[in-house]
Amino acid sequence: xxxxxxSLFQRRVALGASFLAAIALVIILNRRAPGAGDSRVAxxxxxxxxxxxxxxxxxHHGPTLDAKLDNIAPLVAALGASVSVTDVNNxxxxxxxxxxxxxxxxxxxYLNRGDGSFVDIARDAGVAxxxxxxxxxxxxxxxxxxxxxxxxxxxxxxxxYLQLFKNMGDLHFADVTEAAGLRHWMNSNGAVWIDYDRDGxxxxxxxxxxxxxxxxxxxxxxxxxxxxxxxxxxxxxNRLFHNLGNGRFEDVTDRMGVGSTRWTxxxxxADFNGxxxxxxxxxxxxxxxxLYVNDHGRRFVLSRVGLESDSKSGMSATLGDxxxxxxxxxxxxxxxxxxxxxxxxxxxxxxxxELGRFQQGAEGVITDAGWAWGAQLGDLDNDGRNELFIVNxxxxxxxxxxxxxxxxxxxxxxxxVFEDARSWPAIGTASLSGYERSRVLVNRGLAGWTDVAxxxxxxxxxxxxxxxxxxxxxxxxxxxxxANQNQPALIYKNTVVPANHWIAFKLVGTRSNRxxxxxxxTIEAGGTRQLKVVDGGSGFASQxxxxxxxxxxxxxxxxxxxxxxPSGTLQTLEHPTxxxxxxxxxxxx
Amino acid sequence: xxxxxxxxxxxLWARLGGLDPRYPVSFLITLILVLGEARYGILGxxxxxxxxxxxxxxxxxxxxxxLRGGFANVASAYITGISLALLxxxxxxxxxxxxxGGFLAIASKYVLQYRGRHLWNPSNFAISLLVVAAPASVxxxxxxxxxDLATNAVIWCFGLLIAARVGMLHVTLTYVACFVAxxxxxxxxxxxxxxxxxxxxTGPMYQLFIFFMITDPKTTVSTVRGRVIVAAAVAVAETAIxxxxxxxxxxxxxxxxxxxxxxxxxxxxxAKALDLYREARSGRSS
Numbered sequence: 066x067x068x069x070x071x072s073l074f075q076r077r078v079a080l081g082a083s084f085l086a087a088i089a090l091v092i093i094l095n096r097r098a099p100g101a102g103d104s105r106v107a108x109x110x111x112x113x114x115x116x117x118x119x120x121x122x123x124x125h126h127g128p129t130l131d132a133k134l135d136n137i138a139p140l141v142a143a144l145g146a147s148v149s150v151t152d153v154n155n156x157x158x159x160x161x162x163x164x165x166x167x168x169x170x171x172x173x174x175y176l177n178r179g180d181g182s183f184v185d186i187a188r189d190a191g192v193a194x195x196x197x198x199x200x201x202x203x204x205x206x207x208x209x210x211x212x213x214x215x216x217x218x219x220x221x222x223x224x225x226y227l228q229l230f231k232n233m234g235d236l237h238f239a240d241v242t243e244a245a246g247l248r249h250w251m252n253s254n255g256a257v258w259i260d261y262d263r264d265g266x267x268x269x270x271x272x273x274x275x276x277x278x279x280x281x282x283x284x285x286x287x288x289x290x291x292x293x294x295x296x297x298x299x300x301x302x303n304r305l306f307h308n309l310g311n312g313r314f315e316d317v318t319d320r321m322g323v324g325s326t327r328w329t330x331x332x333x334x335a336d337f338n339g340x341x342x343x344x345x346x347x348x349x350x351x352x353x354x355x356l357y358v359n360d361h362g363r364r365f366v367l368s369r370v371g372l373e374s375d376s377k378s379g380m381s382a383t384l385g386d387x388x389x390x391x392x393x394x395x396x397x398x399x400x401x402x403x404x405x406x407x408x409x410x411x412x413x414x415x416x417x418x419e420l421g422r423f424q425q426g427a428e429g430v431i432t433d434a435g436w437a438w439g440a441q442l443g444d445l446d447n448d449g450r451n452e453l454f455i456v457n458x459x460x461x462x463x464x465x466x467x468x469x470x471x472x473x474x475x476x477x478x479x480x481x482v483f484e485d486a487r488s489w490p491a492i493g494t495a496s497l498s499g500y501e502r503s504r505v506l507v508n509r510g511l512a513g514w515t516d517v518a519x520x521x522x523x524x525x526x527x528x529x530x531x532x533x534x535x536x537x538x539x540x541x542x543x544x545x546x547x548a549n550q551n552q553p554a555l556i557y558k559n560t561v562v563p564a565n566h567w568i569a570f571k572l573v574g575t576r577s578n579r580x581x582x583x584x585x586x587t588i589e590a591g592g593t594r595q596l597k598v599v600d601g602g603s604g605f606a607s608q609x610x611x612x613x614x615x616x617x618x619x620x621x622x623x624x625x626x627x628x629x630x631p632s633g634t635l636q637t638l639e640h641p642t643x644x645x646x647x648x649x650x651x652x653x654x
Numbered sequence: 655x656x657x658x659x660x661x662x663x664x665x666l667w668a669r670l671g672g673l674d675p676r677y678p679v680s681f682l683i684t685l686i687l688v689l690g691e692a693r694y695g696i697l698g699x700x701x702x703x704x705x706x707x708x709x710x711x712x713x714x715x716x717x718x719x720x721l722r723g724g725f726a727n728v729a730s731a732y733i734t735g736i737s738l739a740l741l742x743x744x745x746x747x748x749x750x751x752x753x754x755g756g757f758l759a760i761a762s763k764y765v766l767q768y769r770g771r772h773l774w775n776p777s778n779f780a781i782s783l784l785v786v787a788a789p790a791s792v793x794x795x796x797x798x799x800x801x802d803l804a805t806n807a808v809i810w811c812f813g814l815l816i817a818a819r820v821g822m823l824h825v826t827l828t829y830v831a832c833f834v835a836x837x838x839x840x841x842x843x844x845x846x847x848x849x850x851x852x853x854x855x856t857g858p859m860y861q862l863f864i865f866f867m868i869t870d871p872k873t874t875v876s877t878v879r880g881r882v883i884v885a886a887a888v889a890v891a892e893t894a895i896x897x898x899x900x901x902x903x904x905x906x907x908x909x910x911x912x913x914x915x916x917x918x919x920x921x922x923x924x925a926k927a928l929d930l931y932r933e934a935r936s937g938r939s940s
Contacts, residue, residue, distance in 0.1 A: 073721065076720055076721055077721070077764075077765075080717065080720075080721070080761065080764060080765060081765055083761070084758070084761050084762070084765045087754050087757055087758050087761070088758065088783065088787070090750075090754060091751075091754050091758075091783065091784065091787050091788050092787050092788070094750055094754075094788070094791065095787065095788035095789070095790050095791045095792075096790075098745065098788075098790040098791045293802065295694065296694070296802075374694075374695035375695070376694075376695070401745070402793075403789045403790050403793075404785065404789035404792075404793055404794075404908070404910070404911040405793050405911050406743075406793050407743060407744060407745045407746065407791075407792075407793050408746075409745060409746035409747075425746075427746065427747075428747045429747065432745060432746050432747060433745065465902060465904065466902045467902070469910075470899035470900070470910040470911075471846075471850075471899070471900070473854075473910070473911065474850050474851065474853055474854055475849075475850050475853045475854075476857075477795075477853070477854055477856070477857025477858060477859055477860070478849075478853030478854065478856045478857055479802075479803050479806060479853070479856040479857075480802065480803075481803070482849050482850075482853045482856065483853070485849075487847060488847050488849040488850055488853070489847070489850065490844075490846045490847065490850045491846060495902075
C-alpha cells in the first residue's frame with residue numbers, strides 16, 4: 066500500500082529527513098546528559114568555606130617517590146590527603162586530624178576551642194612527625210578507643226609502617242605500634258575499626274593498595290602497577306588485626322579469610338544482612354566491590370551479592386540509609402570522563418535480608434561526578450533525607466593538556482604492558498580529570514537526586530580526596546570538612562533553614578567497645594524510619610563525627626529511637642526530645 | 655595419507671570459502687560476545703544488546719522493504735548490532751545511544767550512497783558520529799575484557815582464520831604492519847615508550863576494528879592493491895590523529911578517544927567513492 070502511494074524519491078526524501086532528525090536527536094539528548102549543576106530545586110541550606118576564619122590553614126603535600134616513577138609521578142603520588150573527626154579531649158567539641166604525605170611535613174590535629182576557632186596541637190601532642198624516610202608517609206587515619214579507657218586512640222595508615230598512637234589523656238599521645246604488634250609495612254589507603262567478634266574490643270582492618278613488599282622510595286622493580294584495569298588481583302593484601310585486649314593485636318587475616326589483594330581503596334564496616342555481626346564492604350580500584358559477610362565472628366565469607374561482575378574503579382565506601390528504609394545502603398564512587406569512560410558511580414541499595422543481594426540504584430546525576438573520590442551521605446538540610454557530598458578531580462595541572470588520550474593508549478592493552486610503570490607514557494605537566502567541581506546532591510527520595518552545588522555555595526575545583534561530615538560548632542547541623550590533594554583543606558560551615566528539626570546521639574559503649582563503633586540507631590519520626598551507624602572509618606580516607614545526626618524536617622517529635630549496640634543489646638528510647646544531642650550510655654546486662 | 659580429521663578440516667575450510675562472508679564473520683563476533691560476556695560481563699546489561707540488535711534488524715527489514723520492496727538478509731544488521739553493543743560504552747543508564755546508533759548505522763547504508771553503494775561501514779559510521787556528537791553521553795570501549803592475554807589470543811586466532819577465509823587477511827595484516835611501523839615512528843617523534851604506542855593493538859577495540867570494520871567487504875575498495883593502500887592510509891590518518899593527541903591539538907580533541915575508528919570514517923568513504931568513480935569511468939571507456 067505504501068509503495069502504491071509514494072514514489073521512491075519521496076520515500077528517499079522521507080528517509081533522509083528521518084536520518085537527519087536522528088542525528089539532531091543525538092545532539093539534543095547529549096546536551097541533556099548530567100553536567101552542570103541544577104538550581105531549580107529550592108535549597109534549604111548554604112555552605113561557606115570558613116577555614117581561614119577558623120584558623121585551619123592546613124595544606125596537603127603529596128609524596129615524592131622513587132625517581133623510577135618520574136614519568137607518572139603526579140599520577141601515582143596523587144593520594145594521601147585525608148581527614149578524620151574525633152573528640153580528642155572529650156570536651157564535647159569535635160576535633161579534626163589531617164594527614165600530610167611528604168617526608169618532613171607534619172600531620173595536623175586541630176583542637177576545637179569551642180569558640181569557632183581551632184588550633185593545631187599535633188606537634189605538641191606527638192602525632193605530627195610521622196612522615197619520615199624509612200617510615201613512610203601518611204595516607205589516612207582512623208580514631209577508635211582500642212583499649213576502652215575512654216580516650217580516642219589514633220591509627221595512621223601509610224605507604225610505610227602503620228602507626229598506632231595511644232591517647233594518654235593530657236593531649237599527648239604515645240606511639241605504641243611496636244608494643245601492639247602492628248609495626249607492619251603496608252602501602253595502605255584505608256582502614257576501619259570494627260569489633261568483628263563482638264568481644265567489646267575494637268579490631269582493625271587495614272587495606273593494601275600497592276603490594277606490601279614494595280618500598281615506593283627504593284624500588285627494586287617498576288612492575289608495581291595493576292595488571293588489569295578491570296580485574297586486577299595483584300594489589301596489596303588487606304589485613305585483619307584482632308585486638309587481644311592486652312594492648313596487642315594479632316594478625317588473623319588468613320584465618321578469617323579477608324586477605325583480598327584487589328587494590329582496595331576504601332572499606333566500611335556495618336551489618337548489612339541484619340544478622341547482628343558487622344560485615345566488611347570493600348571498594349576496590351581496578352575491580353569489583355567485595356562484601357565479606359561475617360559468619361558469627363568465626364570467619365568472613367566473600368559473598369556473591371550482586372557486586373561481582375560490575376568491575377570499575379571503586380574509590381569510596383560510603384554508608385547511609387538512602388531511602389529511609391531503616392537499611393544501610395552503600396555508595397561507591399567511580400570514574401566518568403567525557404568521551405573516554407563512563408563507569409558511573411554505584412548506589413548499592415541493600416536488599417540482602419530479602420533478596421540476598423544489592424540492587425543498583427544509581428540513575429541520572431548521581432552516576433557522574435567526574436573522577437570521584439570521597440563521598441559522604443548526611444542530612445545537610447535537616448529535612449529527614451540524606452544528601453550526598455562528593456569530592457573529585459585527580460590531577461589538576463596544565464588546563465590545556467590532558468593525559469587522558471595518552472593513558473587510553475595503554476588502558477586497552479594487555480595487562481603485562483601497563484603493570485610496568487616504565488611502559489606508561491610520561492604525564493609531564495598534563496592534567497588528568499583536573500579542575501572538577503564537587504557535587505552536592507539533594508535527595509528527593511524515589512524522584513532521584515539534584516545537584517545543587519553551585520546553589521549552596523560549593524564551587525571549588527580542588528582535587529578533593531576525603532570528605533567528612535560533622536557538627537563542628539554544636540548547632541544541630543552537619544558541616545562539611547574536605548581534605549584536598551596538594552591543596553588547602555576546606556571547612557564548609559552549614560547554614561540551614563531553622564524550621565527543620567533534628568536530633569543527635571552520642572553513644573558510649575560499656576559491654577560493647579567504648580567508642581560504640583558499629584552501633585546502629587534507628588529513629589521513627591514523621592512516619593519514616595532512618596538508620597545510622599557509628600562510624601569506624603568510611604568514605605575515602607575519612608571518618609565522620611561518631612555522633613549520629615538525624616534531620617527531622619517538620620516533625621517536631623520522634624516516636625522512638627532504637628539503639629542496637631554491637632554487643633547485641635537493644636535499647637529503646639521513647640519520645641526523645643528533638644533539637645538536642647542525647648548522650649546515651651549502653652545499659653548493663 | 656591424511657588423517658580423517660585433517661580431511662574433515664580441509665572440507666570445512668573449503669565450505670567456509672564458499673559461504674557468504676557475513677556468516678563466518680557473524681560466527682566470530684558471536685564468539686567474541688559469548689566469550690566476553692561469560693568471562694567479563696562486557697555488555698553491561700542485556701537490554702543494551704537487545705536494543706542495538708533489535709533496532710538494527712528492524713531498521714534493515716523496514717528500510718529494505720520500503721525502498722526495495724523485499725526483505726534484506728539481516729546478517730549484516732546482526733553484525734552491526736553486536737558491534738554497537740560491544741563498542742559503545744555510554745553512561746550506565748542510557749539506552750538511546752544503542753537505539754539511535756542502531757538506526758543511524760543501518761539507515762546510513764540507504765542514505766549515504768554513491769552510485770548505488772553505501773560508503774561507510776555501518777557501525778563505523780554510527781560509532782564515529784556518537785563519539786564526536788555525543789561525548790557527554792557516549793564513550794568507546796577502552797579497557798574492558800580484563801586486559802587478558804588468553805582472551806586476546808583466542809580472538810586473534812579465530813579472527814585471522816576467518817579474515818583469511820573471507821579473503822580480507824591482506825587488509826588486516828597491512829593495517830597491523832603499518833600500525834606497528836608507525837608506532838615505532840610515533841615513539842621516536844614523541845619520545846615515549848614504544849610499548850605504549852604498540853599497546854592499543856592488543857586491546858579489544860582493535861580486535862573489533864581489524865576483524866569487523868576495516869575488512870568489511872561492502873565498503874572496501876574493489877582491488878587487492880587498492881585495499882592494501884587504503885588500509886595503509888587509514889593507519890597513516892590514525893597516526894596523524896594520535897600525534898595531534900600527543901601534542902594536545904585542541905581542535906582535534908573529539909577524535910582522540912577513538913583514533914582508528916575515526917580515521918577509517920574519514921579515509922574509508924573517500925577511498926570507496928574514488929573507487930566507484932574509477933570503476934564507473936573505466937566501465938564507460940570500455
